[in-house]
Amino acid sequence: MYRSLLGYFLLAFIIGCTPQGPEPAKQEQKLTSYVNPFIGTGGHGHTYPGATLPFGMMQLSPDTRLDGWDGCSGYHYSDDYIYGFSHTHLSGTGVSDYGDLLLSPTNSLNFNNGANGLAGYGSKFSHENEIASPGFYQVRLDDTKVTVSLTTSERAGMHKYEFDKDVRQFIVIDLDHRDKLLEFDMEQISTTEFSGYRFSEAWATDQRLFFYIKFSKPVKQSTYLRNGLKKRKAALEFDKNDEEPLYVTVGISAVDEEGAKANAEAEVGELTFDQLRARAEAKWEAQLQKIVVENQDEEALFNFYTSLYHSMLAPNLYQDVDGRYRGMDLEVHQADFNYYTVFSLWDTYRAAHPLYTIIEQERTNDFVKTMLAKYQEGGIIPIWDLSANYTGCMIGYHGVPVIADAYMKGLRDYDTDLALEAMKHSATRDHLGLEGYKEFGYVPMEQESESVSKTLEYAYDDWTIAQMAKAMGKKNDYNYYIRRAQNYKNVFNPETGFMQGRFRNQWFTPFDPYEVNFNYTEANAWQYSLYVPQDINGLIQLMGGPEAFEDHLDQLFTAKTETSGRDQADITGLIGQYAHGNEPSHHMAYLYNFVGKPEKTQKYVQEIGTTLYTNTPDGISGNEDCGQMSAWYVFSALGFYPVTPASNQYIIGTPLMEKATINLESSKSFTVIANNFSKDNPYIQAVRLNGKPLDRSYLWHEELTDGGWIEFDMGPQPGTWGTTPQELPIAKIDDQLVVTPPFISAGDIAFKNQTEVSLQNINDEAVIFYRLNEADFAEYTTPFTVSEDAVLETYANLNGQESPVLRTPFYKVDPSRSIKLESEFANQYNAGGNDALIDGIRGSEDFRTGAWQGYQDQDVIAIVDLGSVKAIDSIKVGFLQDQGSWIFLPTEVECYVSDNPNSFNKNLPPVKFDSATRNDESEIASAAFSMNGYSARYVKIVAKNLGDLPEWHLGAPYQGKAWIFVDEIAID
Numbered sequence: 001m002y003r004s005l006l007g008y009f010l011l012a013f014i015i016g017c018t019p020q021g022p023e024p025a026k027q028e029q030k031l032t033s034y035v036n037p038f039i040g041t042g043g044h045g046h047t048y049p050g051a052t053l054p055f056g057m058m059q060l061s062p063d064t065r066l067d068g069w070d071g072c073s074g075y076h077y078s079d080d081y082i083y084g085f086s087h088t089h090l091s092g093t094g095v096s097d098y099g100d101l102l103l104s105p106t107n108s109l110n111f112n113n114g115a116n117g118l119a120g121y122g123s124k125f126s127h128e129n130e131i132a133s134p135g136f137y138q139v140r141l142d143d144t145k146v147t148v149s150l151t152t153s154e155r156a157g158m159h160k161y162e163f164d165k166d167v168r169q170f171i172v173i174d175l176d177h178r179d180k181l182l183e184f185d186m187e188q189i190s191t192t193e194f195s196g197y198r199f200s201e202a203w204a205t206d207q208r209l210f211f212y213i214k215f216s217k218p219v220k221q222s223t224y225l226r227n228g229l230k231k232r233k234a235a236l237e238f239d240k241n242d243e244e245p246l247y248v249t250v251g252i253s254a255v256d257e258e259g260a261k262a263n264a265e266a267e268v269g270e271l272t273f274d275q276l277r278a279r280a281e282a283k284w285e286a287q288l289q290k291i292v293v294e295n296q297d298e299e300a301l302f303n304f305y306t307s308l309y310h311s312m313l314a315p316n317l318y319q320d321v322d323g324r325y326r327g328m329d330l331e332v333h334q335a336d337f338n339y340y341t342v343f344s345l346w347d348t349y350r351a352a353h354p355l356y357t358i359i360e361q362e363r364t365n366d367f368v369k370t371m372l373a374k375y376q377e378g379g380i381i382p383i384w385d386l387s388a389n390y391t392g393c394m395i396g397y398h399g400v401p402v403i404a405d406a407y408m409k410g411l412r413d414y415d416t417d418l419a420l421e422a423m424k425h426s427a428t429r430d431h432l433g434l435e436g437y438k439e440f441g442y443v444p445m446e447q448e449s450e451s452v453s454k455t456l457e458y459a460y461d462d463w464t465i466a467q468m469a470k471a472m473g474k475k476n477d478y479n480y481y482i483r484r485a486q487n488y489k490n491v492f493n494p495e496t497g498f499m500q501g502r503f504r505n506q507w508f509t510p511f512d513p514y515e516v517n518f519n520y521t522e523a524n525a526w527q528y529s530l531y532v533p534q535d536i537n538g539l540i541q542l543m544g545g546p547e548a549f550e551d552h553l554d555q556l557f558t559a560k561t562e563t564s565g566r567d568q569a570d571i572t573g574l575i576g577q578y579a580h581g582n583e584p585s586h587h588m589a590y591l592y593n594f595v596g597k598p599e600k601t602q603k604y605v606q607e608i609g610t611t612l613y614t615n616t617p618d619g620i621s622g623n624e625d626c627g628q629m630s631a632w633y634v635f636s637a638l639g640f641y642p643v644t645p646a647s648n649q650y651i652i653g654t655p656l657m658e659k660a661t662i663n664l665e666s667s668k669s670f671t672v673i674a675n676n677f678s679k680d681n682p683y684i685q686a687v688r689l690n691g692k693p694l695d696r697s698y699l700w701h702e703e704l705t706d707g708g709w710i711e712f713d714m715g716p717q718p719g720t721w722g723t724t725p726q727e728l729p730i731a732k733i734d735d736q737l738v739v740t741p742p743f744i745s746a747g748d749i750a751f752k753n754q755t756e757v758s759l760q761n762i763n764d765e766a767v768i769f770y771r772l773n774e775a776d777f778a779e780y781t782t783p784f785t786v787s788e789d790a791v792l793e794t795y796a797n798l799n800g801q802e803s804p805v806l807r808t809p810f811y812k813v814d815p816s817r818s819i820k821l822e823s824e825f826a827n828q829y830n831a832g833g834n835d836a837l838i839d840g841i842r843g844s845e846d847f848r849t850g851a852w853q854g855y856q857d858q859d860v861i862a863i864v865d866l867g868s869v870k871a872i873d874s875i876k877v878g879f880l881q882d883q884g885s886w887i888f889l890p891t892e893v894e895c896y897v898s899d900n901p902n903s904f905n906k907n908l909p910p911v912k913f914d915s916a917t918r919n920d921e922s923e924i925a926s927a928a929f930s931m932n933g934y935s936a937r938y939v940k941i942v943a944k945n946l947g948d949l950p951e952w953h954l955g956a957p958y959q960g961k962a963w964i965f966v967d968e969i970a971i972d
Contacts (some may be wrong), residue, residue: 017481021690021709024292024661024671031288032281034298034305037132038093040624042077043146044572044581047310048089049075049132051150051157053280054312055340055363056288057319059089059253060150060157062139063099066115066178068957069569072096074178077617083113083122084139085150085317086177087157087252088209091313092624093344095393097203097386101211102177103248105146106163106170109235111225111737113174121172123237133927134288134309135280147774151277153267153318159248160273167541169238169246173213182206183228191218195257198830204389212261216247237585247273249738254387257331259320264514266321266322287312290359290651291634295661302615304657305647311352314626315340315367318387327790328378335561338366339373343382345402346394346457346521347583353402354642357409358704361665361869364406371399372414375422380429395427395450395521396457397426404464404646408471409701420472423465424814427458427481429559434458442802443742444491445503447518449848452491452499453521454586455525458488458532460610463534463733464646479736489533492542494762495745497552498525503832503850505794506744507807510827514577515565518848521852522570523564523584526577531584533644536594539734542762546595553591557939573612573621575604580612581622586632590651593697593729599683599718602654606682609636609656638662638672639712640699644731648701651729652722655712668707676714684712685719697722698729742768742794746783748831749808750839753786758792766796766803816867819969820901823861828852829965836967837862842878843967845922847887852880857961860890861941869899872931873972875908877941880965881915882922886955888962889913890943893927897936904940915962916950924967939971940971 040047050061063086064079065071073095074086084104086592090097104113106121114120121144129140137150145167162171175184179200196212199206225233238246247611251264263580268276288308295301318341319325322325324332356364364695375381384391400423407416428438433448437458443451463485469477493500493507501508501519513755514527520528528870530553532539540549559576572581579585589604612621613633618628635641639655655674662670687694690708699710721727740762747757758767768780772790786792790810796803819838825831831853832839843851875897881889896904909928927943946962949955 006472012706013415022576022671022673024669025294025659027289027292030285031167031292031305032134032284034301035134035284035288035309036133036302036306036615037309038077038617038619039302040310040617041073041075041616043620044070044569044622045618045620045624045742046070046089046092047095047837048073049130050085050089050137051135051152051154052313053135053282053283055317056152056154057317058087058152058155059091059098059159059313060085060087060152060159061089061137063102063177064787067096067954069094074099080124080126081114081122082125082139083120083177084174085113085148085159087211087250089726090342091310091626092620092629093626094623095203095391097179099178100174100198100200100209101205101250102174104172104174105141105148105163106144106172106669107146107163107167107943109170109223109234109237111172111233113177114454121170124428126267135282136277149273151273151280151365153276153280154322155253155263156249156267156275157253158268158276159250161246161248163246164224166240168240171215171236171238171246171248173234173236174914178202179207181232185232187231188219188222192216195261196231197257203393204386205387206330206389207387208330210253210255210257210260210263212251212257214249214264217244229790231655242885246391254284254326255545256322258347259322259324262356263321278344284309287464290663291470291638292661292663293637293657295657299615303613303633305621306615307633310624310630311355311627311634314342314344315370316342327528328385328388328390330381330388331377333377334374334375335369338370340367340370340651341387342386342626343371343385343399345383345398346396346623348630349398349401349405349645350583350586350628351635351642352627354405355634356630357387357406357411357701358662359664361411364411368403368406368419369412369414370969371403372418372422372770375425381426381944382594394433395454396702397461398457399797400426400461401645404468407468408646408648416472420465420468420474420477423468424823427462427484429865437487440806441487441738444505445508445850447849449518449846450521452501452519452525453523454529455491456488456499456528458535459485462487467646481713482733482736485534485739486538486733487760488535488539489542489738489740493764495531495882497543499529499531500525501850502743504749505806506749508850509619509766512564512827514560514563515828516563516568516571517565518850521584522568522582523579524565526559527571527579527582527584530556530588530591533587533731533758535590535731535733536643537730540594548591550595550597551719553588554602565826570622575607580608583625583628586628587641590641590643590653593722594731595650596723596725596728597653598722601651602682602684602718605636605653606656606679609633610679639674639710646718647731649729649731650699650701650704652684652687652697652699654684662704663673664707668705670707671705672711673709673711674714676709681714681716683715683718684721685715686713686721687711696727696729739763739766739796739798739801739803741806742780742796744808747786750811750813750835750841751786752813754785755810756783756785757792758783761796763796763798766798768796770794778796788812808841812868813839818865818867820863820865821861822863823855823858825855827851831967837969840968843880843965845880845882845924847880847882847885847965852965852967854887854963854965856963857945857947859945860941860964860966862941862969863901864941864971865969866937866939869935869937870882871933872897872939873933874931875929875939876970877927878945878967879925879927879943880922880967881919881925882965883919883953886949886960886963887965888946889915889925890964891915891946892944894942894944895927895929896940896942897934898933898938898940899936901938904938919951920951939969941969
């Protein structure tokens, strides 16, 4: 009895002395009321406003655009005409697809959609008569006099059409909407039911969709537009005297028509429209309650909950209610887990998938299972998959970090050995520059486009493989991939301080960090040179130490906002050269923490979060990209961000909400509190985790998932928290350190008489060895001369460890020949400079590898001087065609020869190309001229530019101008 009482009092004393957690954040009204689906539908956000469910298969939304970059989602806020309502849409992508199975209510029998200027079945509308909320959409169609309401389940949806009195009631079913049709048909199976299929080609080259449609009233009359016996469009008339709304239930499937019907019957069945809408809204309310925030600023609440909503629109369920789905082999499979599609991995691995590891843990396991199924069905983990198709879009193998991040956070409900096998498989293919990357430690420009970005992103992906291999006890795999993770060093130019392309083992010149060119993916050197999330501390040292790194960051955020080179619509949301509208910049504001300057992180996070996210149609500064743009805001509003996914570390920024509670699937919660919160107090003065001072500027994943709370004391001036060395985050590779191969710092690859070659290594302590034409290797000490064709081989040695051997051919050009260019080539397509057209080095069919000289909207005029009068047998000039990249053959090539550079007296018959005719294949074509021994000293080439892009070209609406890409002028 005594011991029991003593234990009771001791327990009461301990409980009384333990800090009690704060009250969780409270919601004052429905969280769905703070979601504005119109955010991102303007500008370049590429979102849609229609009805869908979290990660659902169906996105039932209006279509206002048929094509164009800003029509990727099918809707743009600047439009005032709705073609109809289709059942699949993409959220925030940069390439167009979907828009499957269009239904359009109209008041006459009309198969024309209205796109050609003729009266169509669509209608004008006004945003004043448009409503959108999670799971619901409504609009008044002015021309056709009908009010349309939409709602959905996961795999099915319901339309509600309210026609004005005495208006004829037609529904058009259009299978020929947007994408190219491959196969199609539909049939009427009762007075109220239709089914069919639509196979189409767009971004996904073989997308298969089956449908089932059920009307609440019998069809009075059916009229079809056919291709042979197959029905491409249907116009269905209903009794206009029936003033009850017309309800349409639609189920979709990628498997078969029976699956579409089963989906509709299981998820809609006998539910009324209002019941289905209420169910959809309840699901969204429960979903949004995973994070509850408090803030006095209502606009901030709209930004937060719309971002959370957008982060939950993809990936999309791609499986019928019976578990069947269509795999990457286009065959039908069965799964006992939820199978998904639309993995925009180049975007979403950065923040969206890390967000899911916190609030969508069960779904994250299914995401990984899906990727492994895709690996087994299609042969590789997807990079960007869409409806059972590999799109080949974007770079890296970023399914790998998604799996590694999940594994490192303890989410392992899948075959982990198969996962590591699949990850290594992705990293060891011989495509997309991986051949050179594996051999040399970087992607050479001359072998692959976007070589810098690919090298950097491959290196990070490799680091995540290393982390997972290490955790699994796979030492050999760890050693191999942690060495590859250091390959980023091979594209760092110590002279410029930027990540730069290596072209024939020289740095690409002339170098302009503002220039958007084929060395980077949708970016320039400013926007990629800080992409080393796996070894930030190593990057800091590479750039000259903390002060130099801080200075580089300062220059990034204060640089001029203009870019040069190629026009890149994705580079938006600029603060200096920080481009928040595109993903490679997303981690950069948080890098100040690594050099003890957290106040600068806090300053820029607040600026980005309060100026580049607004409650307006153009309130997203770039493509939403399937949730990544929004996931950045969700994390940053909470006060931290996953700079290095798979490290389990979150770097602290500054909270953008007064209070927030993350409600975890484990029933635990984690609460964020910002004391003295206001827009005038962005700076952290002190931090406490679970009531105790936090002496570091980062959090660990388990500190969130174990539950608890974090408090930030805010103030108007920078504090001292997070500034001492022991408080700084670390992202560092400190074992299996590699030796980088040397680079050619001076010398001409193509030269006339001789060239003096200098070699250099990033590490000055490394010893460089070289040889010419397979002689013995010698230690490099001073520059050497090359005077004939030669092959240079080099490597470096440091403390007994050797780098890869690099091999570079040198070409001796006829010294008597010279060239004068009367046109100005684009620097980003200079092919090596003024003499590129007579250097003997030819380009491949990929213009991005740097061997072609590019000219936009101008004729190419070049004069070659042979040095003396010589007999000439033939003259050939090479040109590239890649019309999708705006590169067209010249309309005509003229050739003149003369002994006098100021007077060309011999005009050869011109060579003409049918350059404006559409050709989807890239090819190399030559303009050849026969001289039959005629003697001359000067040869003048004039290649005439097409100018305006043809009307059929996607760039034509943007007043696009054609490029000419020209290579060697061969004179024999």
